[in-house]
Amino acid sequence: MNVSIEVELFGQRMKNPTMLASGILGTTADLLLSAVKGGAGAVVTKSIGKKPRDGHANPTVFEYNCGMLNALGLPNPGIDHFEKELSKLKGKEIFFIGSVFGSDGSEFSELAVRMERAGASAVELNLSCPHAKGLGAEIGSDPESVEIITQAVASSVEIPVIAKLTPNTSDIVALGKAAERGGADAVVAINTLKAMAIEPYLRKPALGNVIGGLSGQAVKPVGLRCVYELYEALDIPIIGAGGIESGIDAVEYLMAGASAVQVGTAIRGKGMAIFAEICAEIEDFMRSEGYKEVGDLRGLAHD
Numbered sequence: 001m002n003v004s005i006e007v008e009l010f011g012q013r014m015k016n017p018t019m020l021a022s023g024i025l026g027t028t029a030d031l032l033l034s035a036v037k038g039g040a041g042a043v044v045t046k047s048i049g050k051k052p053r054d055g056h057a058n059p060t061v062f063e064y065n066c067g068m069l070n071a072l073g074l075p076n077p078g079i080d081h082f083e084k085e086l087s088k089l090k091g092k093e094i095f096f097i098g099s100v101f102g103s104d105g106s107e108f109s110e111l112a113v114r115m116e117r118a119g120a121s122a123v124e125l126n127l128s129c130p131h132a133k134g135l136g137a138e139i140g141s142d143p144e145s146v147e148i149i150t151q152a153v154a155s156s157v158e159i160p161v162i163a164k165l166t167p168n169t170s171d172i173v174a175l176g177k178a179a180e181r182g183g184a185d186a187v188v189a190i191n192t193l194k195a196m197a198i199e200p201y202l203r204k205p206a207l208g209n210v211i212g213g214l215s216g217q218a219v220k221p222v223g224l225r226c227v228y229e230l231y232e233a234l235d236i237p238i239i240g241a242g243g244i245e246s247g248i249d250a251v252e253y254l255m256a257g258a259s260a261v262q263v264g265t266a267i268r269g270k271g272m273a274i275f276a277e278i279c280a281e282i283e284d285f286m287r288s289e290g291y292k293e294v295g296d297l298r299g300l301a302h303d
């Protein structure tokens, strides 16, 4: 049986529903291209701000057996440098999404415009990093700020605007609706969950920043719940993320209501070839269960 895993997202065709998640190796043109070579349908850049930023003091990463904790603190080279990096993608066949962070609507808009000029197919707003003061989830857990920032960006660029939402809230639907009201073309759920680790023999927190964000397998049930709830409430597409390691994980997200999925932490174990592996497993599932189009899986877990 012939199956198709091509998807259409805000009017643009993707060869499959997988994307490289922001912050996972998306720091250079070569790394973004290597994700495409590994089979990703689209790639999201590391979140970029106006100025270069070092991020938090070490240790910035702690491995749990069920996932990973990080408090990198949004280190990035700044938009001036990153624009030069992105110019290396000119003429290449790549669907790339520029991720940006800022402290208000005008900073987000300025960065989004620069990403658009650099050739991004869409811009993703990091309204959800849980470990950066005055940025990310600190502003992204207030629906009013989400709406204002999304609106500011949507009125500044022609490319689609994607709001990346935080799960560190009692009501992710309120954030999703605020993004939709502000003119977002899609939302991503989820970014990492606020968490920490203790080094018992050192009698202190394991991360330099004390608090970090949990990702990987441990957060999959939270991600699925967020996508499920958002699908019931929103009209715009949802991109699922959180603990996706296999084609079956991706199928679960699609059935919860996702139109596409992002993969981050699992790349540390399996490398960029994970994208082709996930796609092959989705196709196997579709063949064995009798689905022709990957879009047929979307939202199936709902009535």
Ligand SMILES: Cc1cc2nc3c(=O)[nH]c(=O)nc-3n(C[C@H](O)[C@H](O)[C@H](O)COP(=O)(O)O)c2cc1C
Residues within 6 Å of the ligand: 021, 022, 023, 024, 046, 047, 068, 070, 072, 074, 099, 126, 129, 164, 190, 191, 192, 214, 215, 216, 217, 219, 241, 242, 243, 244, 262, 263, 264, 265, 266
């Ligand atoms: C080391 C690391 C760095 C990250 N950096 C960013 C970032 O710069 N911007 C962002 O929006 N999300 C960032 N994230 C969050 C991921 O994009 C993703 O939303 C989250 O990790 C859940 O997916 P996963 O379980 O597949 O990793 C980062 C995650 C990790 C583990």
